[in-house]
Amino acid sequence: MVKIETGNCTRCNTCIRICPVKAIQTDASDGFPxxxxxxxxxxxxxxxxxxxxxxxxxxxxxxxxxxxxxxxxVLALLSPSISVEFEDVTDYRKFATMLRALGITYACELSFGVDVIAYKYQLLFSDFKGRYYITSTDPVIVSYVEKYHPNLISNLAPLVSPMIAGARIARHLYGPEIKVMYIGPDIAKKDEALLYDDDRKVDVAITFHELRSLFKHFSIDEANLEFSEFDPPLSYKGALYPLTNGIIQAADMDENLVTTSVLCIEGIKPMMETIQEFENNIKFIHRHVHITSGNSLAGPGFTKQSGRLFSEYLVIKYTNKRLQRFFRLEWYQQLQTYLELDYNRPYRNDDQRLPVPPEEKIAEILTMLEKKGSETVGCSECGYSSCREFAVDIGRGLASPELCISYAMKNSMSNMESIRQLNEKLAKTRRLLKETEEQSRLQKETSGRMSELTDAMLEKLRAGVVFVDNKLKIIKANATFSSILGEEAEEIYTVIPGLVNADLNKLIPPNFINLFSYVLNDNENIENRDINVGGNLLNVSIFPIVNGKIAGGIIRDMRAPEVQRAEVINRITDVIDRNLEMVQKIGFLLGEGATDIERMLNSIIEFYKEEKKKR
Ligand code: SF4
Ligand code: SF4
Structure with a gap:
């Protein structure tokens, strides 16, 4: 009957705290009630x-x-609470006309149903057979007993509410085919209306909110309408029904506090306490109890909530006005007629009680809440009268620990601390990231400068230099390398500086390629290998740079004069070094002659060194 549309919900949990029967829980998936x-x-x-x-x-x-x-x-059953809602309507007789303007055929007051049920209670209480009763005029009270005190179902008075009685009376008076519309402030009447499907049926139950919407929808304004009287049956003091003891007064029951057999209680919390006491102590109390939720004076079906005293005054004023046109004899005859109808009703056991969790579980929850030792007291902010009751419902799964303000605050402080620590870590990470970025920028700059330097150095070398990857694609080569390979390679070099990505296979012959492949596959150096490429003698050194992935080659064109000279010097030096022993042996065998050979060779070396200096 009641639903939450979470669109505007602030998750304040007020509804969870206030619900007297813990029918609202937090949805674990999204935190909404x-x-x-x-x-x-x-x-x-x-x-x-x-x-x-x-x-x-x-x-x-x-x-x-x-x-x-x-x-x-359609027959309207209009609750006497109308006097609280429509204090702006100048005369109650306007209501009758306004209802008829809506299309209502019979504009009746609920008050006659109240009169009948009030007299039924008088009979029930006066015909005492040892059982004390809880009145059942208010569906909220009936539902509470059925769900949370099913042991007391047999103590619920076996009488329908005035609304249901009104529907049955109306059908007896106007015919079984009429449709009944209840108009009042109690939202629980909407569900009560669904309980019957015979001549007690109420076809639709609307609140004053909804009645105002209908007036607005059909543009009905009392200013444009004349007075008219309500349709029979006319009531007596049933108009006092919204008051705590209204139904007792309606039947002129004894209200003398010394002699009365009925105690009157109003409000949700007093209702719950009274019913608990009734269950515990009725054999000592020896009284019937008339209990109402209080919604007939200040329920959610009103469009505004007026002060209690003023509301009571309005009900009494309305009743007085109604009684100015009261004809006791006529009313009494009607009452006698309709008292004859059957107003009995059954109840159903709808037990919603949950077992109390084991003591160890409750103790564990109290420890978690840090309420161990103070469980019988409580601030009541959670909606429970003690921390123990709260812990019991946490154990039953009906409440969540976050309803406890101190627990929620501690949790939120610890969350805040975690967030603070997280923020600190985040700031540190950001600082490190900035430092790393700066380092990387510097490294990039340095590496850019180094790359420029290396390129310049490569170009200055008189030897050809080339770097290739394991697919024999050129990573970098210098201009000398292209000029050693010939015109075609030189042309490519002018279009693609460094011959970047050029296929080495297409630039050098297979015997040369094999050397690169060998170095890449076997990770071995090839040093100073002479090879013939297209009739040119090249001196080649190839070495791995990244094992199996990158290799570098230094190629010298043996035709170049500077290479020839340097090579002659290198090779003679090499011959001398490698053959020194042999030369010495030759010297030993040939005497001075051998020294002349060495001298001659050295002179050649010196000559080329001098030549080099000159250049
Ligand atoms: S938590 Fe309940 S009371 Fe609070 S806004 Fe949401 S529905 Fe309303
Ligand atoms: S019992 Fe009352 S407070 Fe709880 S959910 Fe139902 S209408 Fe709301």
Whole structure:
């Protein structure tokens, strides 16, 4: 009957705290409150407590419009609480006209149903057979007993509410085919209306909110309408029904506190305490109890909430006005007629009680809440009268620890500390990242400079230099390398500086390629290998740079004069070094002659060194 539309919900948990039967829990998936309809008793406390107005009762507006448009005869049962809602309507007789303007065929007061049921209670209480009763005029109270005190179902008075009695009376008076529309402030009447499908049936139950919407929809304004009287049956003091003891007064029951057999209680919390006491102590109390939720004076079906005293005054004023046109004899005859009808009703056991968790579990929860030792007291902010009751419902899965303000604050402080630590770590990481970025920028700059330097150095070398990857694609080569390979390679070099990505296979012959392949595959150096390429003698050294991935080659064109000279010097030096022993042996065998050979060779070396200096 009640639902939460989470769009505007602030997750303040007020509804969870205020629900008297813990029918609202937090949805673990999104943290929004959710109503368990099986546990709800329709008190409407959550609707009134929700500040963003995001909890709603089931609307019957469209059903009401459909009924009015159906062409059926519709009888309205108007609650006397109308006096609290419509204090702006100057005369109650305007209501009758306004209802008829809506399309209502019979504009009746609920008050006669109250009169009848009040007298039924008088009979029940006066015919005492040892059982004490809890009145059942308010569906919220009935639902509470059925769900949370099913042991007391047999103590619920076996009488329908005035609304259901009114529907049965109306059908006896106007015919079984009429449709009945209840208009009042109690949202629980909407569910009560669904309970019957015989001549007690109420076809649609609307609140004052919805009645105002209908007036607006049909542009009905009392200023444009004349007075008219309500349709029979006319009531007596049933108009006092919204007051705590209204139904007792309506039947002129004894209210003398010394002699009365009925105690009157109003409000959700007093109702719960009273019913608990009734269960525990009724054999000592020896009284019937009339209990109401209080929604007939200040429920969610009103469009505004007036002060208690003023509301009571309005009800009494309305009743007085009604009694100015009261004809006791006529009323009494009607009462006697309709008292004859059957107003009995059954109840159902709808037990929603949950077992109390084991003591160890409760103790564990109290320890978690840091309430161990103070469990019998409590701030009540969680909606429970003690920390123990709260812990019990946490154990039952009906409450969450976050409803405890001190627990939630500690949690949120520890969360804040975690967030602070996280922020610190984040700031540190950011600093490190900035430093790394700076280092990387410097490295990039340095490497750029180094690359420029290396390129310049490569170009200065008189030897050809080439670097290739394992697919024999050129990573870098210098201009000398291209000029050693000939004109075609030189042309390519002018278009693609460094011969980057050029295929080495297409630039040098297979015997040369094999040397690069060998170095890349075997990771071995090739030093000073002479090879013939296209009739040119080249001196080649190839070495791995990154094993199996990159190799570098130094190629010298043996035709170049500077190479020839340097090579002659290198090779003679090499010959001398390698053959020194042999030369010495030759010297030993040939005497001075051998020294002449060495001298001659040395002179050649010196000559080329001199030549080199000159250049
Ligand atoms: S009282 Fe309203 S806003 Fe607060 S949690 Fe409940 S539904 Fe959401
Ligand atoms: S209507 Fe009453 S019982 Fe139902 S969820 Fe709201 S507060 Fe709880």
């Amino acid at each position: 959710v109503i368990n309809p099986s546990r709800c008793i329709g008190c409407g406390a959550c609707i009134l407590a929700c500040d963003p107005r995001t909890i709603f009762y089931r609307s019957s507006l469209e059903d009401a419009k459909a009924l009015l448009a159906s062409g059926e005869k």
